[in-house]
Amino acid sequence: TSDSLGTELLETLVKMAPSKEEEIRLREYNGDTSKLGPAERFLKALLDIPFAFKRVDAMLYRASFKEEIDHIRKSYATLEAACEELRSNRLFLKLLEAVLKTGNRMNVGTIRGDAQAFKLDTLLKLVDVKGTDGKTTLLHFVVQEIIKAEGARVASTGEQPNINSTSDIINNKLHALGTEVKSQKDNEEDYRKLGLQVVAGLSTEMGNIKKAAGIDSDILSSSVSKLASGLGKLREILQIDVTRQTKDGNVGGTSKQGNFYRSMESFLRLAEEDICRIQEEEKKAFSRVKEITEYFHGDAAKEEAHPLRIFVVVRDFLGALDQVCRESGRLQTRNFQSSVQPPTISVNTFSRPLPRGFYERRLDSSDDESSSP
Template sequence: MSVPTRTHDDDDRPKLKPLHWDKVRASSDDRDMVWDRLKSNSFQLDEDTIDALFMNNPTAAPLPKKAAGVTQLRQEERILDRNKAHNIAILLRALNVTLEELSDALLNGNAECLGAELLETLVKMAPTKEEEHKLRNFTGELSKLGSAERFLKAVLDIPFAFKRVDAMLYQANFESEITYLRKSFQTLEAACDDLKGSRLFLKLLEAVLRTGNRMNVGTNRGEAKAFKLDTLLKLADIKGADGKTTVLHFVVQEIIRSEDEKSDRAAESHITNTAKDIQFRRHGLKVVSGLSSELGNVKKAATMDFDVLHGYVSKLETGLGTVSSVIQLEEQCTTKGSEKFFAEMRGFMKEAEQGIGRVRCEERKALERVNEITNYFHGNTAKEEAHPLRIFMVVRDFVSILDRVCREVGQQDRTPVGSFRVSATAVSRMLNVPGQHGRGAGSDEDS
């Protein structure tokens, strides 16, 4: 490998910033090396530019006129804003599609070929009307344009290119949005079924009603036939004399005892011992704790907002206008090969209208079911609800509190649950609820 000889002219050249590297020694045994394949004069270095850029004292010499001329030419041929052009150039590197593939997909209306993510990227590239006008009327050399400008100019050669992109993006997202809405409305109906069909939830309401009526004897709140489910959220706030046991703890213990008695009868044995009491207690606690999983659809429904879901359906209907407006441009399009695009859009339009119609029916049905279940529990007070799905939110929050109380009960000592039975007077005193000294408050009936 030949070594370039140093000439007298080298001493006259400006000193540049050094490039620190490890040189490779030439092989001494005639071994073939890549450097041997380099041809002299195959690459001409622009020495004026490199001298100006990397000179040790850059202020000593200005950039050569040639380099300055290139920069000036770039500025003269710029059409897009510098930041926008930079962002589009980044997006272009992310596109895994050739310009030819893109053109074919837009001409044929093949949204599946491009996909929603790529179409969303194209939407971000859409030029303003002024930029579009400049790009269409550019008559200079394309090589003088930046990569972003060249790409947009090529896309704009397709009639109504970005209106096609908008319509195809709507089409690409349509099925997933319809599926999401249908599943949401189905979840609401399932939540209504779970709430109405839960034996344990009904038993819990009965226990709360009986406990509350016993506590409210002699007051105008007594002898209630029903209560709003919001009451469930207050049970853990009313503490007894020990400062720990709440009304909800008491109710849970009573349901556990009830489940224990059922298990005792099922076992057809009247033998009482500590081991059996513990076993039954655990069984009852497991049953009560199971309410959380039993009302899984209710917890899902509580995270939804019916107004938002209604807005999604309306947005789908409005977006269909984008497709309709593009179809109306068919008469203005004289480009050969666009027939397939408009045929594809007309077919999709028909299917989309039917799909939105079905979702609207499911929306109305779900709302009717939600209103029915709210009336089922709250009667005439249901119309006072400001939020259509509030009943699910209340139950979800209560179940969360119930889970915590069940854990606390499970951590208590293993005293047989039968010994937990206390008199109604003791319950009233323990809870220290005002207004308990009226009729019947002095009796010693079991709660």
């Protein structure tokens, strides 16, 4: 059976399939087979089995089917999870709001001031917009403001931030922050450390987005198409087998050929059901991706040539955010906050309306976030 032979051996056999000319020569050879090389003798023996290499193709398809289905299904689950992370992550949405507010704040008095619009690509542009020192970016400024607000929120609510991914950033003594009597300056420093821990953990919280960014939508879709196409070829092979057995008067018989037919026919029924399910999952996953892209980009989503580009944009932003958090951790003792001033940026990058209900969600997310930029 295909399970006992394994995919590696079956793949090797498929690669050994002779060309049409080679097959004719081997079939017509009537000499001493001992004079043939080992490979030729093996191939000639295989050719004595009706449709041998078509059977090998069918067996390889069956042997690799479950692994292929599981991989595709896992990819679709990742896409759906990534969409959920984008739509519901509180801190990420807070960062988006901070981007918009900061851009508007720096353009008050201009015809573009108070523009309630943005596009996720703006997140990446934050990395490049530098201040007068040539080093500090608008992202540094926004992150410092978020760190301050998040630190105060965590300290006031007693919430325990995720310490697993950033334990090297903050000392365990900060868990007892509320029980210690400290000066205002000490408390502000501890708030920043707590806030930094929260912001630095965002990349871990949005892990599915990083995975989704690495998915090639064309390859994923073609994998489903190939599985469906392979199913069609399997039906053809079984039909050929039925035709041959009909001529031999052995349809459904107990021969080895009959066993192959019954085994593959049973697999075919189950595989057809799996293909139908995976095609539905494909539609559902890409529909979710389309919805989330339209949610953030509005009509501009129709211009996207790459359906998964939204995840690439956010992944790159998270990478830049990680770098800023590392820099902030090193610079906290140097009173970094006082040196960070928002550089000038044009609001023409904020070219799309905010998602409907964005501010309503933000107001509901936390009563303590009014201090955010």
